[in-house]
Amino acid sequence: MQAVREKRSEFERQALAHTDALYGAAYRLTRNPRDAEDLVQDSLLRAYRFWDSFQQDSNCKAWLLRIVTNTFINEYQRKKRSREVLDAATAEQESTDGVLVHADANDKQSPERAMLERSVSDDVQRALDGLPDDFRTAVVLCDVQGLSYKEIAEIMECPVGTVMSRLFRGRKLLASSLRDFAKSEGYVHADDAASRPKPEPTIDLEKYRAQRAREGSK
């Protein structure tokens, strides 16, 4: 009983402190507040069950984000597919819930940010919808959570080079969709130089380093 209480307060101190960050990641991964809440709750419960296996001196936020990411990839999407049938039947109820949760989430922000959120959240979510899961995950872990390439590589269980190319392509696709939406709503001029299509470059830091080493030794 004592041990359970100690575990709980330790978990609250170290893990629950990251709830906002986890919600941010979940919100961008699932693209809607309701699913984000489910994902965060499932992930935190899972983290609590495996708390004994968390290395106390390692990065707790990265460990939790790994659980969020894996839960999202492994279970959430399967669950979501099976739920879509049900959702169609209760679509009206759902949209009402979504608005309520959203309003609650916005309450705590600055008015400017809330306004920004309302005006841009739809096209951000639409742009994210267009990304393959791997690209979206890399972008969320880097640009929403600020993790390093190495931390992302550990979470996604892939080489750093793969993280970089997913991140590069994910950002390009995202920026391009956002520009398209902005253009269609008149925020950006159509002749914006950045919107011109460019050939796909190769992203490879190792190759550059090898090349540089060869040139340096000449």
Place this chain on the structure above:
Amino acid sequence: MTASLCSSIDTLAMAYLDDELAGEERRELETHMIDCTTCRTHVDGERSELSLVRTRLATPPAPDLLKARVARALDAEDAQHAKRERRRWSGYLLPASATAAAVAALVAFVAVKPVDSNGIAPDLVEVTRQHKPMPLEVQGASTTPWLQQNFTPSVEVPQFASPGIRLVGARLTAVNGHDAALLAYNVATGQSEIGLSAIVIRNLDADDLSGGTEIQVGNRTLHVLESDTMVAVTYVSASHMGYAFMTDRLSPDDLVRLVVSSDLIGRAQRGR
């Protein structure tokens, strides 16, 4: 060197803006950008694009409702865990063997009305708490002879039928002016070991350790006391020796089963 910088600018700009370049690589690129307008313009363009993406991806904080939901889920998990622990204990203490029937018969106790605490029972929790960080004075096989010599020759050290319950050692203490000995046991559960303390107190009257809930096991009277962190099962023998078994890791039911499985209660019971 410049050629490789220009040809790798997509990679370099990205790593540079993500602060992933090594110090020397970063300085090289910065120096290069002073002279190379193309690369400088490219990095500036990437910087503003990255800033657009990051600004747009900023997320709201977690709703308070979610935080409340998580807290409730963790409460439920804690409750589940406690239940599992107890179930494991029941399985462990009541094995599918001949002893099961004997123990089950002994456990046919009845709870009598709760009685007000009197005597020295309330001091027990305090004594156990104080002793937690204190070292034992004797450990291992010499514990019983040591107690006979230093505590009282007539001491009966409770033994348990199960090999999973092991006497670790003992130290002398006092409870409210009575000489006492604290005995430490380790109890092996499926995955870990939990601590069980037994305090043996000399020269007690039958109701000195009463309080909490009174239960009858055969013709023995035990008391179950609970504090916020501890459960204690107490018993005073016919020879005025008091025993208090205490732990912070078991449910009252399981502790009663454990105590009843000791030779102290079992032997007295079977002897009659």
